[in-house]
Amino acid sequence: MFTDETLDLIGAESTWRKSHQQTQESRSCQTLPVHTAEAETQAKAVLDNSTQTQDQISQTLSLDQNICHFPGLLDFLHRAEDVVTKELVKNSKSHAFDGFEVNWEDQNESVSCMHRLQHVDAQERGLQVTSVSWNCTGSVIGCGFGRVDDGDWSNEKAYVCMWNLDRQKLNPKRPDVIIGVVTPVMCLCFHPLKPSVVAGGLYSGEVLVWDTSRSQDLILSQTGMSADTHREPVYRVSWVPGARRGEFTLLSAGSGGRVLLWTVDGAEAKLILSSGYALVQQQVPQSGAASKTPGITNIEVTSVALSPWDLDTFLVAVPPDGESVTLRAPVQFSFSTRGGPVHSVHFSPFHRNLFVNVGTDSLAHLHTVLQPRPLLSLRVSDSYTFGVRWSPTRPLVFAAATGQGLVQMFDLGRRSLRPVATIDQNTSGQPTYCLEFNPKHTNLMAVGNADGSVSIWQLSAELTEQGAKETAMLEQLANEVAD
Amino acid sequence: MAEVEETIKRIQSQKGVQGIIIVNAEGIPIKSTLDNSSTVQYAGNVHQLLMKARGVVRDIDPQNDLTFLRVRSKKNEIMIAPDKDYFLIVIQNPTE
Numbered sequence: 001m002f003t004d005e006t007l008d009l010i011g012a013e014s015t016w017r018k019s020h021q022q023t024q025e026s027r028s029c030q031t032l033p034v035h036t037a038e039a040e041t042q043a044k045a046v047l048d049n050s051t052q053t054q055d056q057i058s059q060t061l062s063l064d065q066n067i068c069h070f071p072g073l074l075d076f077l078h079r080a081e082d083v084v085t086k087e088l089v090k091n092s093k094s095h096a097f098d099g100f101e102v103n104w105e106d107q108n109e110s111v112s113c114m115h116r117l118q119h120v121d122a123q124e125r126g127l128q129v130t131s132v133s134w135n136c137t138g139s140v141i142g143c144g145f146g147r148v149d150d151g152d153w154s155n156e157k158a159y160v161c162m163w164n165l166d167r168q169k170l171n172p173k174r175p176d177v178i179i180g181v182v183t184p185v186m187c188l189c190f191h192p193l194k195p196s197v198v199a200g201g202l203y204s205g206e207v208l209v210w211d212t213s214r215s216q217d218l219i220l221s222q223t224g225m226s227a228d229t230h231r232e233p234v235y236r237v238s239w240v241p242g243a244r245r246g247e248f249t250l251l252s253a254g255s256g257g258r259v260l261l262w263t264v265d266g267a268e269a270k271l272i273l274s275s276g277y278a279l280v281q282q283q284v285p286q287s288g289a290a291s292k293t294p295g296i297t298n299i300e301v302t303s304v305a306l307s308p309w310d311l312d313t314f315l316v317a318v319p320p321d322g323e324s325v326t327l328r329a330p331v332q333f334s335f336s337t338r339g340g341p342v343h344s345v346h347f348s349p350f351h352r353n354l355f356v357n358v359g360t361d362s363l364a365h366l367h368t369v370l371q372p373r374p375l376l377s378l379r380v381s382d383s384y385t386f387g388v389r390w391s392p393t394r395p396l397v398f399a400a401a402t403g404q405g406l407v408q409m410f411d412l413g414r415r416s417l418r419p420v421a422t423i424d425q426n427t428s429g430q431p432t433y434c435l436e437f438n439p440k441h442t443n444l445m446a447v448g449n450a451d452g453s454v455s456i457w458q459l460s461a462e463l464t465e466q467g468a469k470e471t472a473m474l475e476q477l478a479n480e481v482a483d
Numbered sequence: 484m485a486e487v488e489e490t491i492k493r494i495q496s497q498k499g500v501q502g503i504i505i506v507n508a509e510g511i512p513i514k515s516t517l518d519n520s521s522t523v524q525y526a527g528n529v530h531q532l533l534m535k536a537r538g539v540v541r542d543i544d545p546q547n548d549l550t551f552l553r554v555r556s557k558k559n560e561i562m563i564a565p566d567k568d569y570f571l572i573v574i575q576n577p578t579e
Contacts, residue, residue: 070513072568073505077490080564080571083551084494087562091577092498097555469578 107461108443111423115456117172119145119161122452127158127184129448131434133198135190138440139166140176142198143454146184148386148433158184160200162212165456177212189237192248199250201234207252207271209264221264223271230254344387350395350471354478358385364400364410368478375480378417380408387434393442393464395474401432407447409463413473421463427451491516494573501559504572506530513569525561529572533565 127145134141142162161175183204191197196213197220206229211220223229232255239248240261250262250271262271342359353368354375362381365374381402391397396412397420405427408419425432430450438444443464445457491503495516502517502525510530515522537549552563559576 070507070569073513074486076566076569077487077505077571080566081490081494084562084564084571084573085497087551087553088494088497088500088573088575091553091560091562091575094577102557 105461108458109460109462111421111460111463112458113455114444114458115163115165115170115172117141117143117161117163117175117454117456118452119159119175119178120173122159122161125156127156127452128450129433129452129454130184130186131188132436132446132448132454133188133190134436134438134440134446135195135198136192136439137195138438138444140164140190140195141446141454141456142177142188142190143446143448144185144188144200145452146186146203148450155182156184157182160185160188160198160210162198163454179210179212179218181208186233187236189239192239193246199237199239201230201237201252201254203233205230205232205234205254207234207237207250207262209250209271221271223262223273228260228273230258230260343385346389346398348390348395348474349392350390351474351478354474356388356390356398358388358400360384364388364398366412366477375477376412378410380419381406384431386431389435389437391442391464392437392439394466395470397463399435399437399445401435401447403431405430405432405449407432407435407445407457411463412477413467413470421460423447423457425449425455427453487514497575499576499578501574501576502572503574506570506572508568508570517574525572525574529561529563529570533563533570537565 122145128147129143130146130148131144132141133143140162142160144160145158147156158181160179160181162177163170163172164176167176181200181202183202183206185200186203187201189199191199194211197209197211199207199209201207204225206223206225208222209220210218212218214220225231230252234252234254236253238251240251241247242249242263250264251259252262253259260273262273265272342357344359345355345357348354348356353370354366355369356364356366358364358380362379362383362385363377364380364385366376366378367374380400381404383403385400385402387401389399391399394411397409398412399407399409401407405425407423407425409421409423410417411420414420425447427449428451432447432449434448436446438446443459443461445459447455447457449455491505491514494500494503502521503515504512504517504522504525505514506512506526506529510526512522512526517525532554533549533552536552540547540549549565552565554561554563559574562573562575564571564573
């Protein structure tokens with residue numbers, strides 16, 4: 001009737017365990033074995049040493065001490081005097097070294113153009129190089145672009161460009177630093193102690209100081225425009241030693257007849273006017289000619305030269321009657337050039353009374369501050385002459401930049417008054433506006449041209465090495481003051 | 484005292500003499516006709532040169548010794564008379 005029945009097992013497999021296993025992945029990594037090593041050292045002998053500077057002042061000079069503190073001095077002098085006197089007399093009569101010359105360095109026989117620096121943008125727009133300046137270390141040349149032939153008010157954007165000539169990868173077509181400026185730049189001057197600080201004067205009358213060591217806004221300080229500043233183009237900026245050692249104030253001279261002194265306030269980024277001189281026709285002592293226009297007329301200033309000898313004196317060149325004027329404050333003396341506006345004036349670094357100036361009369365005049373008439377006039381070119389500089393190493397040599405694109409170098413030691421070297425700037429007749437000698441590498445000269453290029457020339461040894469009697473000859477020349 | 488001054492004046496009256504400096508054995512100048520900075524420069528440099536020159540002479544022949552040193556340059560000539568306790572420097576421009 002009833003039977004036992006067994007049924008198959010029915011089961012459902014578990015799926016969650018498999019799914020868990022399926023999604024699992026395992027990775028492993030292991031660092032490479034780290035090598036270690038151990039070593040020990042020990043110093044066998046130890047030595048201690050220390051140094052200290054000593055205050056030198058008391059040690060170096062005992063010139064004030066009484067002679068009786070030095071025993072044996074008299075005996076020594078008795079012995080030495082005879083020997084020395086004999087040698088001195090023999091030496092003064094000797095011809096043994098006549099014409100004897102020694103060459104310590106390779107003599108550079110010729111003048112060569114080392115670089116021709118250009119800024120493509122400026123050249124495309126036809127901008128001219130109005131001023132060049134070397135920095136105090138002599139490795140960076142800076143130039144200001146602008147226009148000299150434009151008579152009208154100009155709002156054309158211009159540049160200040162710098163090249164570092166000591167860099168290996170110097171690209172003559174691309175400046176290392178390009179600073180954009182709103183109006184044309186008329187003059188440029190690097191700071192005498194800080195290699196990255198440069199001051200420039202603009203066509204609008206503003207004076208700016210840039211610091212190229214800054215990464216962002218390069219303007220260190222500026223004058224802005226106000227009733228006290230220049231309203232006319234600034235033709236020359238120059239750093240003048242200030243009251244304390246190492247401090248410099250900025251001097252700017254512009255067309256409005258004003259010569260202003262500024263102190264740099266880095267915190268406020270402003271140039272603060274500390275003093276100024278205004279050149280007024282009435283104040284100028286005339287040397288013979290009667291004053292032409294009544295009333296007060298401000299005199300245009302085209303060039304300023306600071307005397308390296310006397311910190312209070314500077315020369316200012318003014319156009320109307322072609323007179324240059326020295327100022328202490330106010331005007332003390334005036335010189336006549338009889339020829340027209342003066343473009344450039346420069347004090348001799350070797351003689352405190354001499355300066356040379358050039359202008360539109362195609363002559364270079366050598367003046368001494370002691371008399372109004374020039375000592376010597378040399379014919380420089382057939383047209384205007386825009387710049388003149390004395391050589392920093394040879395007292396008798398100076399170079400002039402002409403309107404025909406030539407730089408003429410004159411040696412006053414030669415009997416002939418013709419130039420001793422003529423350096424063609426290859427500007428196809430366009431004028432050369434400015435030139436500067438490198439203060440550190442004295443055989444280099446930078447020349448700025450109207451075609452927007454700056455040429456760096458390496459001068460020959462003849463033009464840069466000082467001869468034995470040059471300072472004496474210069475002194476003689478300076479003393480030829482007419483009675 | 485006055486004799487020292489007179490001796491210096493006599494040497495200075497020779498043709499072309501630009502300056503005279505008397506230096507003691509340590510290289511410190513005791514009397515000079517030049518300005519302070521030039522004096523210090525000359526004294527220090529010449530002292531070193533003198534010691535070197537003397538060393539050269541005695542190195543080559545130990546029985547020999549330096550009696551006089553003349554340095555001629557483009558612009559002038561420096562004459563040095565050495566001694567045990569002092570030395571005398573005279574700067575002359577012979578072409579003047």
